[in-house]
Amino acid sequence: MKRFIQSENRSQVTLLPECLDDYISEDNPVRVIDLFVDELNLIELGFDSAEPASTGRPGYHPSLLLKIYIYGYLNRIQSSRRLERETQRNVELMWLTGRLAPDFKTIADFRHDNGTGIRNVCKRFVFMCKQLNMFTQAIVAIDGSKFKAVNSWDNNFTARKLEERMKETDESIERYLTALETADKTPDIEPEARTHHLREKLTKLKDQMQGLKEVEQRLRQQPDEQVSLVDPDARSMATSGRGTGMVGYNVQASVDTNHHLIVAHEVTNLGYDRTQLANMAFQSRDAMGSDALEVIADRGYYKGPEIMKCEEAGIKAFVPKTMTSNNRALGRYDKRDFTYIKQDNEYQCPAGKRLKFRHSSIEHEMKINVYYNSTCPSCELKKQCTPGKERRVRRWEHEDVLDAAQARLDSSPGKMIQRRSTVEHVFGTLKFWMGSTHFLTKTLKHVSTEMSLQVLAYNLRRMMNILGIEGTMKAIRSVGA
Secondary structure, three states: OOOOOOOOOOOOOOOOOOOHHHHOOOOOHHHHHHHHHHHOOHHHHOOHHHOOOOOOOOOOOHHHHHHHHHHHHHOOOOOHHHHHHHHHHOHHHHHHHOOOOOOHHHHHHHHHHOHHHHHHHHHHHHHHHHHOOOOOOOEEEEEEEEEEOOOOHHHEEEHHHHHHHHHHHHHHHHHHHHHHHHHHHOOOOOOHHHHHHHHHHHHHHHHHHHHHHHHHHHHHHOOOOEEEOOOOOOEEEEOOOOOOEEEEEEEEEEEEOOOOOEEEEEEEOOOOOOOOHHHHHHHHHHHHOOOOOEEEOOHHHOOHHHHHHHHHOOOEEEOOOOOOOOOOOOOOOOHHHOEEEOOOOEEEOOOOOEEEEEEEEEEOOEEEEEEEOOOHHHOOOHHHHOOOOOOOEEEEOOHHHHHHHHHHHHOOOOHHHHHHHHHHHHHHHHHHHHOOOOOOOOHHHHHHHHHHHHHHHHHHHHHHHHHHHHHHHHHHHHHOO
16 A cells, blocks of 8 residues: 555644645636625615514525535535535635525525525626626627426316326226126125225226316416416426426526527516527617527527517627428429519519409408419419419418518528527537436426526636636626626
């Protein structure tokens, strides 16, 4: 053993013990956390407990608990129980807290009771990035991703799932009733224990059926016809895999294309992105303080009124059109083969004929104009065009805005590659930090708080990677958190 590095004797007492600061190097990220939180005005940010009560037992200062949580999310320790253990054995946390070790209930209650303040801290960090001129390009990529909730798949009900569950339960009841009837007729063959077991199972199934009927009553009262028993705000959502889904939340994020910082985020329980483009674009514009903003999103965000809102606000949206028609796959012409003649308000078909405006209708609060030509039945290209009486082309009254947006996207073919390389890895990082687990909190309000801690930790890590530890601390001191 003499040829190996020797450890110190555990029972050796030193005359002058080392102080905690000796264990924390100057380039340790905990120094950034400590400085950032100390620079915050917690009262202005909405932490009510920052003002101590004049009576009663003294409590922990909210800055201490905020430091613990930022450290935890920065190091993939989100559980309050694990954070309690870390404060007792982790030297970095001992340095950060001054050897204070709150119990897990105190830590969990802080996250539960200070949602507004925590979300404001996340926004305050983005504002600090703006002060440091880190958003000079004013281009963001927007995307959404599904995150699992506490609620399991079995504790979520839709009308179809409830019907299937009630059918299965009813069949099980019938099966056990038949088995019990057989046991009663042949007492010598079936032992009494078997009969007792059948009666117990039958009672449980009847209780289960009663519970399902109660869920059915609740389901009828829900506007989206969906009920989650554990987390009432969680919703069943389809995922990218075919025929797969999860019960969770849809997290929206807007990421700047220069430094890949999360500019804005929002947690929703809608299983689609189609109504989120303008909302996230406006939040990004306000956070970055830029009037000339460009937003890039995938075709899941394509919706006429949303793009229209962006155009009216001076925001350039790059969103590819959704291809809903199956005509190309069937060997027929689709809408792209018809040319709109703006001055005549008509379409020209592949046969060279004009489709005139016929009538309008209101669909989903949108005015849709319909065009067709009455001579379609005699056209020699009809088989390649439509199986119906005549080919009808539908056009939204503001579709010229969509045409301009598509032309802008066609002239910038690299935008979709830029989107993928900007925002998708952000969600990959966040899910890697979370591991295979789900959100630890329930309801939309508290899940939003938890997500803000994830985003704050991500942005803090990004800034430290860009500026370095020393540079980040200088930046925080220069602008003040």
